[in-house]
Amino acid sequence: GQNIDQPTEMTATEGAIVQINCTYQTSGFNGLFWYQQHAGEAPTFLSYNVLDGLEEKGRFSSFLSRSKGYSYLLLKELQMKDSASYLCAVKDSNYQLIWGAGTKLIIKP
Amino acid sequence: GAVVSQHPSWVICKSGTSVKIECRSLDFQATTMFWYRQFPKQSLMLMATSNEGSKATYEQGVEKDKFLINHASLTLSTLTVTSAHPEDSSFYICSAGVPMGSYEQYFGPGTRLTVT
Numbered sequence: 249g250q251n252i253d254q255p256t257e258m259t260a261t262e263g264a265i266v267q268i269n270c271t272y273q274t275s276g277f278n279g280l281f282w283y284q285q286h287a288g289e290a291p292t293f294l295s296y297n298v299l300d301g302l303e304e305k306g307r308f309s310s311f312l313s314r315s316k317g318y319s320y321l322l323l324k325e326l327q328m329k330d331s332a333s334y335l336c337a338v339k340d341s342n343y344q345l346i347w348g349a350g351t352k353l354i355i356k357p
Numbered sequence: 358g359a360v361v362s363q364h365p366s367w368v369i370c371k372s373g374t375s376v377k378i379e380c381r382s383l384d385f386q387a388t389t390m391f392w393y394r395q396f397p398k399q400s401l402m403l404m405a406t407s408n409e410g411s412k413a414t415y416e417q418g419v420e421k422d423k424f425l426i427n428h429a430s431l432t433l434s435t436l437t438v439t440s441a442h443p444e445d446s447s448f449y450i451c452s453a454g455v456p457m458g459s460y461e462q463y464f465g466p467g468t469r470l471t472v473t
Contacts, residue, residue: 281461290450290464291401335400345391345462349400 250274252348254336259354260326268321268334268351276341282310282321283335285350291335294321323353331355359385361453363465370441370472377437378468380451386431387453391462392424395448407434441472 252272260266272280279298283291297303297312297319309322321334336348360383370376380390389408393401405421407413407428415421425437434453438445448469452462 288448288467288469290467292464293461296461344406345403347401347403 250340250346252336252338252346254334254348254351256349257352257354259356260323262326262328262355262357264326265322265324266326266353268323268336268353270319270321270336270348272317272319272336272338272346272348274338274340274346277314278339278341278343280310280312280319281337281339281345282308282319283337284332285335286332294334326355328355328357359453359461359463361387361451361463361465363451363468365468366466367469368471370470372442372472373440375437375439376441376470377435378449378451378470380434380436380453380465382432382453382463385453385463387434387463388431389454390428390434391452391454392426392434392436393450393452395450395467401450404436438470441470443472446470446472 254270281296282294284294285291295310297310302311307324312319333350333352335350337345362381364379391406392404394404395401403416404419405413405415405426407426409428409431413426423439428434448467450467452464454462
């Protein structure tokens with residue numbers, strides 16, 4: 249079956265750095281996505297990786313290793329507004345998005 | 358960027374009634390739209406995939422006669438929850454994309470349905 253694993257919840261301090269890991273096992277691979285979702289709102293796109301390596305976008309970076317079925321989202325200089333759920337999703341061989349359960353990130357002052 | 362709208366943003370209805378939710382792609386043509394359901398503190402659950410002009414493909418466990426999907430044009434898809442019950446209360450989110458190559462789905466803001 250297809251599976252995406254990410255931690256259920258993480259806590260970090262304002263101003264610090266946090267890394268949210270995601271491992272996946274899917275039938276085929278056509279890209280990995282990270283979305284941010286605040287409570288009661290729809291997800292918003294953060295990043296997309298289809299080749300191995302690090303993609304940096306401001307305070308957020310995303311890394312992919314296809315051989316290891318592994319990705320992480322790195323958030324720097326954490327702000328209180330970064331408190332949200334972070335969803336990892338993989339597009340499989342049928343171009344269907346397979347979603348992880350999400351990681352709830354709690355930022356403490 | 359691409360914008361997807363949903364209407365209504367929230368709705369309260371009585372048990373046994375039907376509710377229609379609209380999803381529109383405002384500045385692009387969406388050949389494929391996705392309908393998700395999300396219960397509190399849970400991740401997105403794909404309900405169905407609809408392609409313009411054809412019948413929707415429902416995920417396992419989703420009743421197609423209860424959740425009617427119509428994708429009549431390249432900019433509009435509707436989800437009708439028929440004979441709603443309290444257990445149908447949830448956050449319904451649509452997204453739109455171009456199949457086979459587009460790297461992003463564009464999400465609507467979601468519709469919160471409460472069935473009393």
